[in-house]
Amino acid sequence: MLQLIRDKSSSKVFYITLLVLMTGGLLVFGIGDYSFGGATTYVAKVGKEIITEQDFQQRFDEQRRQMRTMMRDAYQPKMFETPEFKRQLLDQLIDEALIQQAGAAAGLAVTDTRLQAEIAKIEAFQVNGKFDQDRYQLALRGSGFSPRQFEARMRRDMAVKELPAQLAASALVTTGDANNFVRLRDQTRDFRYLALPQSVLADAVVSADDEQKYFAAHAADYVTPEQVAVEYVELDGAALAPAAAPSEADLRSRYAAQAARFGTKEQRLASHILVEVAAGADAATQKSALQKAETLAAELAAGKDFAELAKASSADAGTRAAGGDLGWIEAGIMEPAFEQALLALKPGEVSAPVRTEQGYHLILLREVKPAATKSFEEVRAQLETEFAQEQHNEKLADLQDKLFTVADQANGTLEPLAKAIGGTVQTTPLFSQDVGFGIAMFPEIRAAAFSLEVKTDGLSSEPIEVSKDRMVVIRLAQHKPATPRAFDAVKPEVHALLLSERQQKANREAADAALKRLLGGETLEAIAASLGATVSEGKAVGRQGLNQDRQLLAEVFKMPRPQAGGTIHGLAEVAGKKFALLELQAVHDADPKALDAAAQTAVRDQLRQELSALESAALRKALRARTKIEVNEDRL
Structure with missing residues (x-):
């Protein structure tokens, strides 16, 4: 497999991967966005394809947000402003582009069936653990994507993972390899x-x-570092007074208006076997694919286990290892021909070959969940919680609007700002650029306090978001220059x-x-x-x-x-x-025979992962050697 990919990797196919952050309705899928048109400048060119300054900046911003979430109080913005970090990030983008190109050259692709099945598994698009088309549409509108845009970008994100998965599957570890490893590891x-x-x-x-x-x-x-103290006004959503409880009439009205949310459509648990053939293939190729599908159908009719046959014969790499399992499917998810055939089946039945753009499918219906709607009493607590959250969000949004408006007009004092949001002006002790306590423990506060606008010009800061629903505006109260120690x-x-x-x-x-x-x-x-x-x-x-x-x-x-x-x-x-x-x-030396079967399997799995990592590194090295890559360091 690796040699095949290396042999074909001179073919250049454009790669796009995306990070869509979807919290409370959005979910992470990937990072970055590559585009062909309109770019007059770029930070790198991989073959004929470009990574624009916008692409790099988007990935850079997403990485910083991720690290800020992971590191919390230890996060230091300047850690990510170094040339080394930026170059490492660009190398990651270049590697992803190369891997996507190599995968396409080797004929790896994400089928529509697999794409739709993966989308259906995303929690952000589910209601009560099941895919909901309305939730899907709403979440995409909130993130500024059409279904077509989102599905195209998700397909690319899945495609870039396909090649490493194939490499991992092709990694071969012999019994001798595993035994030698155990002898050394447990020596x-x-x-x-x-x-x-x-x-x-x-x-x-x-x-x-x-x-x-x-x-x-x-x-x-031996210098006492420069220090400042700041006045600040804080808006903390967690500290807002709870909203008044909704009336019974309000709750029932809400339930009636949103009843569709609490219902589930019929769902069908399905598996499939794909015989791949391009939509534009010639008649002979299509006939050959159909004959293969019919042969597989005959094997199933003769009693062959569907999952085992899928593992051996399906062309869908994403579901093959799981016996063709597509999970639970609702109407509107799959291609019309696939869906029509699935809806016509009864549990336990297998369809005749079904033609889609990917090829011919044999579809097994394993189970059906009928549509159902929860009663008002079943969702009362959920309605109450949502009502309280909406009231909280509206109040917080109103105060945030005031915070931004008044902060922009603040001149010489934070008192009007504190009055506008019902807060108080507080003052921190002295702190340095690297260490602070209280509100100054947040890196964003320290960075703003030592900025030109706040420290030198004496202006109030813009509202600084230090955590979810928590914003702070600061103003210089005291400045103590760095002083040499005696x-x-x-x-x-x-x-x-x-x-x-x-x-x-x-x-x-x-x-x-x-x-x-x-x-x-x-x-x-x-x-x-x-x-x-x-x-x-x-x-x-x-x-x-x-x-x-x-x-x-x-x-x-x-x-x-x-x-x-x-x-x-x-x-x-x-x-x-x-x-x-x-x-x-x-x-x-240790005796490999002393390990039980489970431990031996764990050893082989570990070595297989390490081997696939080495193969991936070798692949990236080979792709870089044969692909022309231009980098503009001054645009990082």
Whole structure:
């Protein structure tokens, strides 16, 4: 499979992938958006296709939002402004484009049937765990997409995942590979070691002149950072008073108007087998595909298991491994011909070959769920919750509008803003660009506080969103410039640092001398006796051995296998910048036969994943080597 793709990867097919964030009605599908038309500038060109500045900026913004959500208080915007991060992000976009092109060249495609089945599984488009066409249309309108646009972009996102999936499926791990891995992974070792005592240095080894010279050379390291304090007004949606409870009449009116929401359409649990043939194929090719479908239908009629036949014969890579399972399907999801055939079936029946744009399908109807509607009492609690949320959202939106309007007019004080939203003006303690407490713990607040507009021009900030439904406007209250620290104030720190450096140097010299003695023929016991220390040992210790220093253990497992009856000696730097002499006595390989069947399967799966990752990396390298790639660094 890999060689086939490498052979065909000179073909250039345009790649698009998208990140649509859909929280509370929207869901993540992909990242980025590539386009052909109208771009006069680009950050990269992959073959004949371009990645525009807009494409890159969209991915960059999405990555920052994702990292902000993941890192929360630890998020630092400047971490993502580095040239290294931006280039890494661009390389990711280039790799995705290359992989999409290679997949298309190898004939990999996402069928309409699979696409519609995947859409039906998305929670954002479901009501009570089932796909809802109205919810689907509403969610797309809210995100600014037509169904055609969304489905095209989702198809591309799925396509870019198809090739790695095929590589993973083609990765071959033999029993010998798995056994060798187990022998090494579970290997144990016998060893002895001598933890060397630290050298003891007197304070006098660091002179006053040493301290002065070090401080003069590193004065920039001993500065009290610039600090500010800000006044702020905060609008926190979580702190708003709850809305009044709705009346019985309001709830029943809402139920009557939205009854369709609480109903489920008939759903059909289906599987299929696809015999692929292009819509424009010649008559002979279409006839051959039909004959193959009819042959498969005959095998099913003779008692062949549908799922097993799908795994062996279906051309739909997305459902083949699951025996052709398409999940629960509602009317309006599939192509008309497919849907018509599915609706005509009874549970347990298999259709005759059905022609669609992808080819011929054999469809198995496994189960039917009839349409149903929940009663008012069943959804009362949901209606009450939604009513309260709507009231909360309306109130919050009104206050946010006031926040933006008044903040834009604020001049010299935040009091009018506080009055407009029913809040108060508060003041933070001093904080630096890197560390703050209270509201200043948010990186966005610190970045705004040290901005030109707030710190230098004395203006109020724009409303800053620090978390969902929580916004803050700040204004400078106090500024304290960075100030050098006096030598007398930092003298203890300088002394301790220099003493530590010389202590470490002395420890290293003593350790090297001890290792020389060991390699010269002295025993660990003799060296230990001269140093007033003791020798310790480890018997049958594995790579993850408990009660052993991690650095020491890592060095033990780097040492070569000793000859029978012999030993290998070495030196390890261990925790606390200390050292230990090592003596490796024996290596015991694990017995793969000791693993049960489940553990053996887990090993093969692990190796298969690692092998597919290596193959993917090799593929990307090969594609980059044969594809012309232009990068404009100045546009990142």
